[in-house]
Amino acid sequence: MTKKLNNLDKNHKPEDLDNICENCNIEHETVYQNLILTGFKICESCRISKTLYPI
Numbered sequence: 001m002t003k004k005l006n007n008l009d010k011n012h013k014p015e016d017l018d019n020i021c022e023n024c025n026i027e028h029e030t031v032y033q034n035l036i037l038t039g040f041k042i043c044e045s046c047r048i049s050k051t052l053y054p055i
């Protein structure tokens with residue numbers, strides 16, 4: 001039995017992806033996580049802002 005369910009962890013991060021937020025251009029460790037979770041390449045604070053005040 002093979003386990004291929006969770007390939008998207010830190011060790012398998014594609015090299016063209018960094019942790020720089022597209023909204024505020026600040027590097028943050030949550031950017032990649034939010035990209036997976038929400039589809040937006042944004043940091044935690046921007047994610048909260050977009051959630052509370054969607055434009």
Ligand SMILES: [Zn+2]
Nearest residue numbers: 021024043046
């Ligand atoms: Zn941001």
